[in-house]
Amino acid sequence: MAFLDFDSITKTYPGVTALAGVGFGVAKGAVHGLMGENGAGKSTLIKILSGDQQANEGTIRIDGAVQSYGSTRDAFENGVIVIHQELQLVPELTVAENLTLGRFPAKMGIIARRRMLDEVGERLKAAGIDVDPRRKVKTLSIGERQMVEIGKAVMLNARVIALDEPTSSLSSRESEILFQLIDRLRSEGKVILYVSHRLDEVFRLCDSLTVLRDGKLAAHHETLRGVTRDQVVSEMVGREISDIWGYRPRPAGEVRLKVEEVSGQALKTPASFEVRAGEILGFFGLIGAGRSELMRLIYSADPRRGGAVAVDGVPLTATDPHGVIRAGIVLCSEDRKHDGIIQGRSIEENINISSRRHSARLGILKLPVEAETAETFIKKLRIRTPSRKQDVVNLSGGNQQKVILGRWLSEQGIKVLIVDEPTRGIDVGAKAEIYELLYQLAEGGMAIVVVSSELPEVMGICDRMMVMCAGRIRAELPRAAFAEKVILAAALPDSAAPTAIAS
C-alpha cells in the first residue's frame, strides 16, 4: 500500500476540467516525479494536496488515513508541505524567525531569541542545510532561500513534501545542493513529490514517475529503470514529435525594420540591426543580456535615449506603443502576466483591444465584428476555451499566449512582429503550431524578430541570429553558421573576444 495515495481526483473550474479522475500512489522514502505539459493539471493537483483548493471528487490518503483539508494550514498540520515556485518567506525577518513564524518560542509575549536560534540552528544542521539562522532572508540568495523553505518542512516534521519547479531559478551548483538535500530527506523516509519540466532532473532524482496529460493520467512508472526520455516526452505530448521546428527557407525581401544606435536607460550600449521582409531574425542571450530591453526600446515601451528606428525606410516618430503599433510594429512581451493579458476581461476583449480601431466608427464598437474576430482567432490558434466570453485568467499559460498572438494577428498592416519568448510555458504541440504560424507570416512578407533564451528554438526556426551579452550585440550569424559552441561562446559574459561573422 502506497504511503501517499491519490484516488480518482477530479477538479473542475468554470468551463474547464483540470483533473479527471487522476489516481496514483507513492511509496514511503521515495522521490516521485510529476510531469506534464502546461495545463496538464500538475499545479492543480499540487494545489489540492496543499489544501489551497478542494477537489470536486476523489480522496487523498496518507498512511491509509483520508485527508481532507479546508486550508493550507490544515495540510501543514497534517505534515504536508508544498514549496512553491514563488517562495513564501518574509524578507525582513531572519531565517530563524521565518522558520518559527506563527509559533515563536516566547515567554509572556517576549521572544526567547536564544532558544529560537538554538533550536532552528540544530534542526537545520541536522538536515544538512548550511544557512546561518541569524541572517535576514532578504540577504540570502535564491538558492539559500529555497533551502530555508525546505527547512520549514524539516522544522515541521513534514511527512509529505511537494516541490513545484524548485530549480527554475537556481544555478546548477545550487541545484546540486538541493538534490543532495532531497536525497537526504528521502533516506529519512519522507515522501517527496517533485514537479518539474526538466527531464534531466527527474531522471537524476526520482524513483518513480507519473505523467499527466490533459488532466488525465497518461503514464505511471513504478520505477524509472528501462524508461527512456523519448518515451516520457511522447507520453507528455501524446504523440511522437519528430521535427518540431519544421523549418523551411524563404526568400528575403527589402529591409523592413532598421534599428540604428538605439539606447535607453536599461540598455547603455547603442544597438543596431536590420530585418528584411520575410525574414525571421533570432535574438539569443542569457537572461539579463538586454534582448527584451532592446525590444522594449524599439516598441517605445520604455523611452529611448538615442538612436532611430525606421519601418520600410520611414523613420518612426511615435514615442509610445499607441503610435508604434500604427506604424506597423507590434510586440508580444515576455512577461505575459504583467505586460500581456488584461485580467478580468474576456478572451474577446483581450483579442480586440487594439484591432477594434479598424471596425469601430466614431468610438462606437461594432460588436458583431469583434465577436467574429474573436471566433476566428480562437479557431485559427486553437485556443482551448468553452467560449469567447471566458475570463482570460481562467486559461492556461499557453492559451493566454495564443490570445495575445491573436491580439496582434487580428491587427491590420503589421509589418514587423516582435515576439519575446513566444513559447515560454507553452506545450510542445502548441509550439509547433506557433512556429508554423511564424513561417506563414514571414512568407506573407512580415519581418519577424524572435527573442528566446532557448537556444534550440532560435537555431531551429530563425534565418539569422544576433547573440547578445551584457547589454550589447556580440555576434551575428547566418543560419549556415549556427553552431552551439560559437553561439554560447558569444553569449557567455566571461568568454574571449567577441565573434563577428558577416552575414
Added chain:
Amino acid sequence: MKKLLLGEQGLVVIFALAFGLVSFFVPNFLTERNMLGLLQSVVTVGIVACTMMLCLAARDFDLSVGSNVAFAGMVAVMVSNSTGSIPIGILAALASGMIVGFVNGFVIAKFNINALITTLATMQIVRGMALISSDGRAVGINDPAFFNIALSKFLGIPTPIWVLAALFLVFWFVLNRTVFGKNILAIGGNPEASRLAGVKVDRMRIYVFALQGLTCAIAGILLASRITSGQPNSAVGLELAVISACVLGGVSLSGGRATMSGVIVGVMIMGIAENAMNLLNIPAFYQYIVRGVILLLAVLLDNLRSSALGRR
C-alpha cells in the same frame, strides 16, 4: 442560494429581496409619492455614481466629488445671479466642474501621483474655494426660473429623475459600446498591458476625471435648484455614499470590473435603506451606523464574489 447571491445576477436578487421586504413591512413605502421621493433622493448619488463607476473601473479613485458638487452649485447660482442668465450660470458650472476634474486627472496621470492622495487634496481645496466664494454663507437664487430646473415635470415625473435616467443610459452605452469604455475596463484590468496594447492610458484617465467633474457639475446644478440656493456646505460625505453605492453594485475596487446595472442597483439599495429608515422614523444618528454596515457588507460581498470567481 450561495450561487444566486454571488453570481452575475446576485445583486439583482438582493435588490428584489430588499425591495419586496421593504414594500411589505414599511408602511407608505410603495406609494407613487414615496417612489418619486425616493428617486429624487438618489439623483445626486446616482448621477455622480455613473462616472465614479468609470473611475473605479480604471483602478482610480475620486474623493473630491462632494466638494465639486457643492462648488459647481455655488458657481451656477452666483454666475446666474450676477449675469442674470441661467444658461450662462449652468455653462459656467459645467465648465468649473470639468476643470476641477481635468486637474485631478492631469495631476494623477501625468505626475503619477496616487489618485487617493490627489483627490483628497483637491477635495479640500475645492471645498475651500466654495466657502471662500460666498464667505461661507449660502447664496439665494434671484431668478425663480432656476427653481424650475428641479421642480418642472415631464409626464408627471420631475426633470432631475429624467436626467438621472438619461445619464444611466448614456453611461451604460459608454461602458459597453464604446472604445473608450472598453479601454477603461482594460486599464483597470492591467494598466501596463493596456499601454503596451496601444491604449493611451494617461489620456483615458484624464478623460475619466474630466467626465467625473462634468457629472458632478450636473448634480451640483440640480441640487442647488432643489435646495433653492448655493450651499458651500452641501454634499459633504457624498464621495463615500457614491463609492459605497458603486461597490455595492459590484464595481471592483481593484479595477476592471463594472456594470451599469450593478451600479443602478447599488444606488437604489442605498436609497431604499435611507428612505425606509426615514419612513420608520429612525433617528439620523442611527442611519450613519446602518450606512456604515451596508458599506462593510458591500465590501465583504465584493471579496466573496472575487474569490468565488476564482480571480487571482
